[in-house]
Amino acid sequence: MDITAEKRADFGKKNKALRRQGHTPANLFGRGMASLALQVPTPALHQALQHTGRNALLRLSVGGGSASDDAYQVMVRDIQRHPISGQILHVDFYRVEMTERMEAEVPIAFTGISPVVESARGTLTHSINTIRVSGLPGAIPSSVEVNVSVLGDQQQTILAKDIPLPPGVALASDPEQLVAHVVARRGAQEEDRADATEETETREERA
Secondary structure: OEEEEEEOOOOOOHHHHHHHOOEEEEEEEEOOEEEEEEEEEHHHHHHHHHHOOOOOOEEEEEOOOOOOOEEEEEEEEEEEEOOOOOOEEEEEEEEOOOOOOEEEEEEEEEEOOOHHHHOOOEEEEEOOOEEEEEEOHHHOOOOEEEEHHHOOOOOOEEEHHHOOOOOOOEEOOOOOOEEEEEEEOOOHHHHHHHHHHHHHHHHHHHO
16 A cells, blocks of 8 residues: 655654644654654554554555655564544654564454353453564564364463464574463362262262
């Protein structure tokens, strides 16, 4: 998706006026280049963020919309929002080289239902919601799926190394990092012991 930006001359408190005029302050940075202060039309920025996932590649043109614009392949590295209204206050774009590997934070999408949770005997706990991966910019996924239905008992865990990754993408996080596990619901262990005792007594009566 294409975004057109212009170089920014206003800084600090003047950025408030810039936002009122329909522009969002931004910065472009990357390896081997000086950081550029930019301003992006806010409606175009919202459209781009709504129609692309995290780590999506964008084509950022810097200039006045002419054929001589400088164009960069970028990813959104950081978005600052107002804590109450959620308004986008500032965006950082990171210039990528399509032939060079890079690292990125990727959100985890949890799917499935653990049998322990489904039986109301446990609660699923997410220890992390993102993992760090490395790969070429075009191979970095917008998210990775973790199927929690494999958690059949309270002793099982899902670690970072258990997450399936697309071809050409490698895990950059600690492989032993805990991703998800099931915590026993209060009283569930006592219920299990009571059920086991009742079953034993029934067998003895039948014997």
